[in-house]
Amino acid sequence: MDGDGGTAAAWMATHRGMYERATRHPFTVSIRDGSIDLAAFKRWLGQDYTFVQGFVAFVASVLLKCCKESDSSDMETILGGLASLSDELSWFKKEAAKWSVDLAGISPLSSNMEYCRFLQSFDDPEISYTVAITTFWIIETVYQDSFAFCIEEGNKTPGELLRTCQRWGSPEFKLYCQSLQQIADRCLANAPPDVVKSAEEAFLRVLELETGFWDMSSSQS
Numbered sequence: 102m103d104g105d106g107g108t109a110a111a112w113m114a115t116h117r118g119m120y121e122r123a124t125r126h127p128f129t130v131s132i133r134d135g136s137i138d139l140a141a142f143k144r145w146l147g148q149d150y151t152f153v154q155g156f157v158a159f160v161a162s163v164l165l166k167c168c169k170e171s172d173s174s175d176m177e178t179i180l181g182g183l184a185s186l187s188d189e190l191s192w193f194k195k196e197a198a199k200w201s202v203d204l205a206g207i208s209p210l211s212s213n214m215e216y217c218r219f220l221q222s223f224d225d226p227e228i229s230y231t232v233a234i235t236t237f238w239i240i241e242t243v244y245q246d247s248f249a250f251c252i253e254e255g256n257k258t259p260g261e262l263l264r265t266c267q268r269w270g271s272p273e274f275k276l277y278c279q280s281l282q283q284i285a286d287r288c289l290a291n292a293p294p295d296v297v298k299s300a301e302e303a304f305l306r307v308l309e310l311e312t313g314f315w316d317m318s319s320s321q322s
């Protein structure tokens with residue numbers, strides 16, 4: 102959100118409508134205003150646990166591309182992100198137990214499977230590091246922005262959902278997203294036009310998939 106003149110911030114501005122559909126979705130807005138249907142929240146929790154399992158493999162593919170294609174210190178940021186997913190999976194297990202969600206019995210719904218298939222496509226070594234890191238940045242940023250809004254001033258977020266909102270809405274998570282944004286911007290500034298175009302397409306695809314993921318959580322489709 103914090104425009105610093107880079108390509109990433111420019112895309113958020115150009116594609117404002119799609120960005121807001123993903124980050125001010127009725128599902129997360131209903132967390133903020135306290136009207137959330139707890140059955141929908143539990144559905145999201147179970148689905149997101151299975152998503153994160155696929156996301157680990159995606160982040161590993163970003164790390165691999167980084168090691169092969171980048172000679173900078175990006176590796177430490179990405180490795181830190183990957184390491185924090187280990188903690189995130191434990192968090193999901195604890196949270197699921199509190200909500201009596203049986204993680205072992207979850208099967209991914211179609212929007213979740215579609216998203217995971219998109220993430221798997223990054224295994225292809227032909228997909229560049231620039232496209233992959235841009236994708237990684239926007240995936241994390243949609244959650245950061247969505248959940249930060251739930252704990253901003255004026256929220257009526259139910260107390261039992263605050264732990265969830267703080268996980269992605271915290272200032273630390275925001276800093277982490279900003280470091281991913283800096284990496285993406287640097288890569289995009291040095292990339293040829295066809296790669297920048299692919300990165301923008303991936304950025305838009307993530308916004309669609311994130312919106313679909315919230316829709317799925319709201320309505321069991």
Ligand SMILES: Cc1ncc(CO)c(N)n1
Binds near residue numbers: 314
């Ligand atoms: C669907 C989805 N998008 C982004 C994140 C952020 O890690 C997540 N956990 N789940």
